[in-house]
Amino acid sequence: RFTNTLKTFTGNKELTEEDLDPIMEEFSNGLMEKNVAQDIAVSLCESIKKSLMKTKTESFTTVKTTVKNALIESLKKILTPKRKIDVLKDALAAKKRGEPYKIVFIGVNGVGKSTTLSKVGYFLQKKGGLNLLLAACDNFRAGAVEQLKVHARNLQVPIHDKGYKGDPAFIAQEAITKAKKAGHDVVLIDTAGRMQDNEPLMRALAKLVHVNKPDLVLFVGEALVGNDATDQLTKFNQALIDYSYQGSDPRTIDGIILSKCDTVDDKIGASISMVYSTGKPIVFMGIGEKYKNLKKMNINTVINALLS
Amino acid sequence: MVLADLGSKLSQTLKKITSASKIDDVFLTEVLNEITMALLSADVKFEHVARLTTSVRTQVTLFMKKEGKYTNMKKIIRQTVVEELTNILNTEKTPYEFKRGKSQVVMFVGLQGAGKTTTTTKFAYHYIRKGWKVALVCCDTWRAGAFDQLQQNAAKIRCAFYGNPKEKNPVTIASEGVEIFKQEKYEIIIVDTSGRHMQEDKLFEEMKEINEAIDPEENVFVMDGSIGQACYDQALAFRSAVNVGSVIITKLDGHAKGGGALSAVAATDSPIIFLGVGETFDDLEPFEPKSFIKRLLGLGDISSLFKT
Ligand SMILES: Nc1nc2c(ncn2[C@@H]2O[C@H](COP(=O)(O)OP(=O)(O)OP(=O)(O)O)[C@@H](O)[C@H]2O)c(=O)[nH]1
Ligand SMILES: Nc1nc2c(ncn2[C@@H]2O[C@H](COP(=O)(O)OP(=O)(O)OP(=O)(O)O)[C@@H](O)[C@H]2O)c(=O)[nH]1
Ligand SMILES: [Mg+2]
Ligand SMILES: [Mg+2]
Numbered sequence: 001r002f003t004n005t006l007k008t009f010t011g012n013k014e015l016t017e018e019d020l021d022p023i024m025e026e027f028s029n030g031l032m033e034k035n036v037a038q039d040i041a042v043s044l045c046e047s048i049k050k051s052l053m054k055t056k057t058e059s060f061t062t063v064k065t066t067v068k069n070a071l072i073e074s075l076k077k078i079l080t081p082k083r084k085i086d087v088l089k090d091a092l093a094a095k096k097r098g099e100p101y102k103i104v105f106i107g108v109n110g111v112g113k114s115t116t117l118s119k120v121g122y123f124l125q126k127k128g129g130l131n132l133l134l135a136a137c138d139n140f141r142a143g144a145v146e147q148l149k150v151h152a153r154n155l156q157v158p159i160h161d162k163g164y165k166g167d168p169a170f171i172a173q174e175a176i177t178k179a180k181k182a183g184h185d186v187v188l189i190d191t192a193g194r195m196q197d198n199e200p201l202m203r204a205l206a207k208l209v210h211v212n213k214p215d216l217v218l219f220v221g222e223a224l225v226g227n228d229a230t231d232q233l234t235k236f237n238q239a240l241i242d243y244s245y246q247g248s249d250p251r252t253i254d255g256i257i258l259s260k261c262d263t264v265d266d267k268i269g270a271s272i273s274m275v276y277s278t279g280k281p282i283v284f285m286g287i288g289e290k291y292k293n294l295k296k297m298n299i300n301t302v303i304n305a306l307l308s
Numbered sequence: 309m310v311l312a313d314l315g316s317k318l319s320q321t322l323k324k325i326t327s328a329s330k331i332d333d334v335f336l337t338e339v340l341n342e343i344t345m346a347l348l349s350a351d352v353k354f355e356h357v358a359r360l361t362t363s364v365r366t367q368v369t370l371f372m373k374k375e376g377k378y379t380n381m382k383k384i385i386r387q388t389v390v391e392e393l394t395n396i397l398n399t400e401k402t403p404y405e406f407k408r409g410k411s412q413v414v415m416f417v418g419l420q421g422a423g424k425t426t427t428t429t430k431f432a433y434h435y436i437r438k439g440w441k442v443a444l445v446c447c448d449t450w451r452a453g454a455f456d457q458l459q460q461n462a463a464k465i466r467c468a469f470y471g472n473p474k475e476k477n478p479v480t481i482a483s484e485g486v487e488i489f490k491q492e493k494y495e496i497i498i499v500d501t502s503g504r505h506m507q508e509d510k511l512f513e514e515m516k517e518i519n520e521a522i523d524p525e526e527n528v529f530v531m532d533g534s535i536g537q538a539c540y541d542q543a544l545a546f547r548s549a550v551n552v553g554s555v556i557i558t559k560l561d562g563h564a565k566g567g568g569a570l571s572a573v574a575a576t577d578s579p580i581i582f583l584g585v586g587e588t589f590d591d592l593e594p595f596e597p598k599s600f601i602k603r604l605l606g607l608g609d610i611s612s613l614f615k616t
Contacts, residue, residue, distance in 0.1 A: 029354065032348055032354060032537070033354045033537060035537040037349070038345060038348040038349040108534070108559075108562065109421075109423070109559060109587070110420075110421030110423060110532065111421060114452075115452075140587075141457070142457045142460035142461045142464070143456040143457025143458070143459075143460055143461075144457075146452075146453040146455075146457070147451070147452045147453025147456070148453070150452035150453055151452055195559070195561060195562040195563070196562065197563050223538075224419065224536065224539070225532075225534050225535065225536055226351035226535060226536025226537060226539075226564070226568055227349050227536065227564070228351075228564040229536075231563050232534075232563075235563075260419075260420060260421075262507055262508075263419060263507060263538065263542070264538040265541070267537050267538045269536070270536065289450070
């Protein structure tokens with residue numbers, strides 16, 4: 001017992017299941033408390049345990065520190081995008097080609113799609129001097145069209161809408177045609193919130209995406225969401241594949257915007273759940289209800305919060 | 309749908325206890341692990357899960373000391389699980405009961421996008437259909453399109469409505485609306501407020517001011533059924549700011565298991581009165597704690613499991 005404890009202080013100790021299990025459990029629980037989905041926290045810690053078994057701790061490093069470092073590395077890897085998305089750069093490139101850059105915002109009800117759309121619009125306007133057109137393709141929820149009109153007015157940009165009539169896929173198409181004619185640089189397409197298990201609504205969304213071939217499909221998820229985060233992302237992504245038209249390449253989700261980060265303090269675990277389940281990067285974080293409250297994610301800040 | 313997954317997971321575990329030939333420490337640990345995972349994946353707050361499992365362990369150990377053997381252990385485990393879950397939901401408070409022929413004010417509060425506006429309308433519709441004289445007041449002066457949203461909703465269910473898009477002070481609108489409808493002898497006056505969160509003091513201050521100005525008979529806290537580990541703190545903050553009397557959980561038509569509900573209820577120390585199960589106005593289910601627990605655990609008659 002004594003020598004074992006001593007080794008945990010002096011390092012160079014071969015790690016066994018007995019050393020790792022209690023510490024892994026502590027970290028796994030810690031992640032769940034920070035709102036990382038249960039299965040993800042468990043499988044993350046499982047894989048870290050596997051990678052550490054039979055390895056030796058470094059000199060003067062405790063088992064706990066060894067595990068913590070491995071976890072940090074692992075979280076970094078998860079949060080570091082395989083494909084970087086630079087909305088501004090891509091939109092400017094499209095402008096050079098003389099094509100409107102089309103972004104669709106999708107997600108479940110009330111997560112902040114419409115607000116986020118207007119924040120991204122504000123960002124592209126301010127940083128890139130880009131000329132926007134909003135497309136009011138949520139013609140289902142009461143007040144949705146008026147909501148987008150208010151944003152259009154505030155940003156002083158035009159909006160294309162058909163009130164509460166018509167097919168959202170077609171309204172988006174009209175907006176894109178309009179943008180081409182009038183020379184708008186960016187078309188921001190708002191969609192109605194829907195539950196990921198609602199098949200007719202998911203089909204309609206897949207149609208909108210398929211017909212309009214947007215340059216960017218952004219999934220908006222809120223930092224408040226718990227274990228449902230994984231299910232939302234995988235099912236939205238899968239619906240875009242399953243309900244796309246035969247013989248064509250389906251457009252899947254390109255990136256994630258994590259909204260309402262200002263409401264969760266350090267319980268920012270949804271970021272891990274969302275990225276881990278699809279491998280899609282977090283393009284922006286929403287940090288408030290104002291136009292300016294949009295920022296790029298700082299991976300180290302997120303990891304520090306998760307391990308604090 | 310809702311909670312069914314959790315329910316079946318838990319009831320499987322409980323069945324296992326019933327059919328186990330031998331209950332020893334290893335078995336107990338295994339059972340507690342399964343229960344823990346089921347509850348965590350349903351977003352039950354971490355501390356609640358920990359308390360539940362500790363309590364089961366304590367009861368079992370006490371029993372062991374007394375009896376010196378593990379017989380009858382199954383019953384102890386089941387009993388403690390049911391009791392602890394019920395304890396989370398239990399509250400002394402009873403929801404406000406409306407009285408005929410009297411003007412009563414209900415204020416809806418909650419986080420951004422939780423479903424307040426939609427739920428105020430469902431709530432109004434519920435009482436209108438029972439023949440009450442109901443009115444809706446919009447004092448969300450913040451969210452774009454909030455006025456139009458509630459106005460359109462009210463029109464759809466033919467409910468009296470007050471709002472003033474020109475007035476920027478929600479306290480003024482709330483007072484005016486409530487005053488008018490009191491004079492017109494409306495029985496249930498429902499006040500919809502902006503979404504807010506505890507990190508923004510000003511927003512909470514505003515809620516307190518509205519609350520003071522209209523002095524509602526009941527404050528309803530609306531929360532999203534998919535919310536994760538951050539909900540407890542928020543619910544607690546709402547309760548300390550205004551006198552929350554009851555809770556409505558929304559979006560339970562989705563995939564979320566709603567375990568966050570259990571925890572939020574503990575924080576507000578208030579009963580759940582309705583569940584929101586869709587976007588249309590009759591998608592509102594009355595809530596019954598006993599049957600909730602029954603459904604949660606997939607049990608028939610649970611009364612035998614309660615200690616006398
Ligand atoms: N605190 C905070 N609130 C946000 C943020 N993003 C959006 N919101 C709020 O969340 C609420 C819902 O936002 P919306 O943009 O209407 O959400 P939505 O996803 O378009 O909703 P539906 O179209 O009804 O599905 C509003 O009150 C927004 O102000 C954020 O980053 N932080
Ligand atoms: N599927 C489903 N959607 C719901 C339910 N309740 C509300 N919603 C949707 O959730 C979204 C947000 O609802 P709102 O009523 O605008 O939420 P809110 O709390 O008033 O939002 P803010 O005023 O911005 O804070 C809308 O798209 C609603 O249609 C429900 O029970 N099920
Ligand atoms: Mg919207
Ligand atoms: Mg509202």
